Amino acid sequence: MNEKTTNDHDLSVGSxxxxxxxxxxxxxxSLGFTQPDSPLGGNFSxxxxxxxxxxxxFRARELPILYTTVVYHNEHQASVFRTRLPDLNILQANSKWVQIDPRLMPRTNEPIVEKCWASGFFQTDLLAQLQTKKADSIVVVGLTTSGxxxxxxxxxxxxxxxxxxxxQGCGDRNLTAHNASLHDINAKYGVVLSLTELCHALTQLQT
Structure with a gap:
């Protein structure tokens, strides 16, 4: 990993x-994606x-943690997306499928952002939550990599x-799509950093 310290509080990785x-x-x-018996799921242990x-x-350093889950409260929400991918219709409010996997249970100060489309930002309060928590960068993991x-x-x-x-924290049932998406993200939109590299970067933070 190419690192340099820009000041006492910032760690640079690449640009x-x-x-x-x-x-x-x-x-x-959520269980809808982490459970193999779900039509949207797979084995992502x-x-x-x-x-x-x-x-x-992140918890040891008291850094912000946020979750997203796809939830539909009525038939009109994301209707085109759901027509294109009908298996999304299992993600109904109050269904077990929208619940975060118990192995990753959020704490009370770790908000769960409900969304209807692919991006965690689209028509949600994720941006406002990040601003309230004074986040200055984001580390993204979860399912699915290509979506x-x-x-x-x-x-x-x-x-x-x-x-x-x-x-290592992202999964996809299509390995080709997983790898292509990581390549695309790293080329244009962010930095793909291994679990070891990210954890090492966290140790360099001055909190």
């Missing part, structure tokens, strides 16, 4: 800066374990946040 208060944004680690490790690191992770990373950049994506 982007992790800053002094990165936020961990965990995308759609390794990704869950890696995100648990990141949670420990909601990529969309959130792109929108994170479009809201002027340095974006870092940890591949």
């Amino acid at each position: 982007l800066t992790l800053g002094s208060r990165p936020a961990l944004v965990i995308i759609d680690m 390794a990704e869950v374990d890696n995100i648990k490790h990141l949670l420990e690191q 909601c992770v990529r969309a959130t990373a792109v929108d994170g950049l479009q809201h002027d946040y340095p974006v870092f994506v940890v591949p």
Whole structure:
């Protein structure tokens, strides 16, 4: 990893800066995506374990942590998206499928942002939450790499946040799409940083 310290509080990776208060944004680690018996799901146990490790690191440093989950309250929400991908219709409010996987249970100070589309930013309060928590960069992990992770990373950049994506914390049922999306993100929208590199970067933060 190419690092340099720009001041006592900032850590640079490539051309982007992790800053002094990165936020961990965990995308759609709900039962609808983490459970193999869901039509949207798969076996993502390794990704869950890696995100648990990141949670420990962020919690130990009292850094912001936010979750997203896809939830539909009526048939009109994201109707075109749901027509294109009918399996999304299982993600109804009060369904078990919209609940965050218990292995990654949020704490009371870790908000869950409901969304209807791919990006965690689109028609949600994610931006406001990040601003309230004074985040100066975002670390994006979750499901799926080629869908909601990529969309959130792109929108994170479009809201002027340095974006870092940890591949070991991202999963996709299509490995080709997973790898292509990581390549695309790293080429244009953010920095793809391994779990080891990201955890090392966190140790360099001055809090």
